[in-house]
Amino acid sequence: MSNSSYSNFSSSSSARQISYEPYMQSGIVAYFSMEIAINPSMPTYSGGLGVLAGDTLRSAADLGVPLVAFTLLHRKGYFRQHLDANGKQSEEAQPWTVGDFCTEEAPRVTVNIEDRIVTLRAWRYDMVGRSGHTIQIYLLDSDLPENTNWDRSLTDHLYGGDSNYRLQQEIILGMGGVRMLNALGHRVNVYHMNEGHAALLTLALLEAQMGGGPANKITEQDVNIVRQKCVFTTHTPVPAGHDRFGKDQAIRVLGSDRFGRLELLGCCHENMLNMTYVALRFSRYVNGVALQHGNVSREMFPDYVIDAITNGVHAPTWISAPFQDLFxxxxxxxxxxxxxxxxxxxxxxxxxxxxxxxxxxxxxxxxxxxxxxxxxxxxxxxxxxxxxxxxxxxxxxxxxxxxxxxxxxxxxxxxxxxxxxxxxxxxxxxxxxxxxxxxxxxxxxxxxxxxxxxxxxxxxxxxxxxxxxxxxxxxxxxxxxxxxxxxxxxxxxxxxxxxxxxxxxxxxxxxxxxxxxxxxxxxxxxxxxxxxxxxxxxxxxxxxxxxxxxxxxxxxxxxxxSFFNTNRMVKQYIRNAYYPVTMVEEANVEEPAAVGR
Missing domain, CATH: 3.40.50.2000 (Glycogen Phosphorylase B;)
Incomplete structure (x- = not known):
């Protein structure tokens, strides 16, 4: 990515023109989310988490943030709901034509799932902001002829199947996403995990840091190098909302060596691989999504420092036409x-x-x-x-x-x-x-x-x-x-x-x-x-x-x-999570004025 792509990034709440360019020369932000509401005609989301992700990227595009995003393709969507006269729900798939919205990228990468080699490709969607800045969203796809029929279906359904299907999807998102980033030639400075579904990206980063060395050779320095690159947003105060996988299941799907590394590093809880603990262990910055949620999260995970950045929504997307005209x-x-x-x-x-x-x-x-x-x-x-x-x-x-x-x-x-x-x-x-x-x-x-x-x-x-x-x-x-x-x-x-x-x-x-x-x-x-x-x-x-x-x-x-919007929220992520004040000062960059109520 050329340096010129950073030129329009500024804090519009300040009277001064603020540029983070000196610090961001070292790389871009890579945003990972299992679901993203990208376009109303693309059923790549189920609800709040995906809509938040989409609104985040829309505001990042508006503000000119140097960022790319990764998600899964979800060829058959979430589901289309039907309700009969008595209120009984039934579901049907939501197939869509990928080529109508996205461009296939050339690189292929592989991940190992249950000792099988699964090949992945990526489809690119270009999200253009009001300033003309484009954020590239990559949708990972396993539907390739070299894969088995089962593996070809792994990127079909959002939140479909059982916990085995979920864990295999999380390998594709996290580990496959990091490999695809490298194959596409992106230099990444910050990896942002939007919920624990993407936590296995930290394992891919750790393995790259170690150069394939044995699990018992991991040092705290290795872990800290990965931690300095990672940011984690947790979204749920409901214990059942945190992805957990049984030990035998995790060993079978991930392999004993990889599971062993995660277990050694404290990523298991109550004898289960817990994706929230994986993300917590490997992140230098963690936040809840409202002030109260930050309090609840600190009670749930007392051994970790957890901040809070309250969510928002993308105003031009959700304000009705009559009010947009009025404003x-x-x-x-x-x-x-x-x-x-x-x-x-x-x-x-x-x-x-x-x-x-x-x-x-x-x-x-x-x-x-x-x-x-x-x-x-x-x-x-x-x-x-x-x-x-x-x-x-x-x-x-x-x-x-x-x-x-x-x-x-x-x-x-x-x-x-x-x-x-x-x-x-x-x-x-x-x-x-x-x-x-x-x-x-x-x-x-x-x-x-x-x-x-x-x-x-x-x-x-x-x-x-x-x-x-x-x-x-x-x-x-x-x-x-x-x-x-x-x-x-x-x-x-x-x-x-x-x-x-x-x-x-x-x-x-x-x-x-x-x-x-x-x-x-x-x-x-x-x-x-x-x-x-x-x-x-x-x-x-x-x-x-x-x-x-x-x-x-x-x-x-x-x-x-005026406050609960992603225009404000993204600026807070930049200031507190991606490029906190200490990092900005080290880069001799003037800080932006605070944004708040």
Missing amino acids: DKGIAHWRRDNLYLRNTIEIPTSEVLAAHAQSKETLLAEVASRTGLVLNPKVLTLGFARRAATYKRADLLFTDPERLLQIAQAAGGLQILYAGKAHPQDEPGKALIHSVIEKAQRYSGSDLRVVYLENYDWELGALLTAGVDVWVNTPRRPYEASGTSGMKAALNGVPSLSILDGWWIEGCLEGYTGWAIEDGEDDAAEANSLYEKLENSIVKLYNKSPEAWGGIMKTTIAYNG
């Missing part, structure tokens, strides 16, 4: 620096309400197209859309359905839009979807109208977060690492009604950016708080004072939209 007219430079969205306070309230009305009309037209149901644009509409996992408690709204109905009747109507997929192997998650749909059907024809929209994806998510009036989130504490759907809603002036967990602890200004569901001893207590806020604060304000409601929309954008 383009009234807020100079908001696309370059999202902090300027603070100036939403100065936009006339009537214009904000009008922009939202257009977004709501678009959403309800899509609901009608999908379901045949015509909803009322004047009626308060709540949105709840996320992965159908039990800890997210999609049915908390229905804890006392008669009370919810009474609130709807007193409000002159209440509409709730649901969406979300359950993993094909998650039977409790599927049962949760069925439960919500079953309860919703009981109130058909009443003042309470509930619609569950199938096949939640990028495009439906954008319509929902822009078009509903209030965004609802009800996770069981402390299992929400961050959450980003409420951030997308905030960029469109949609306030949240949410449990104080994840990002919402930082984003909740009661009555200004939304409302907090108070902690309770059990689900019933928290549902009671939800009903009270809905009945006594939200419904009354929405129905009786449009001007005051518009004011909340403005402060939601000004306070939360």
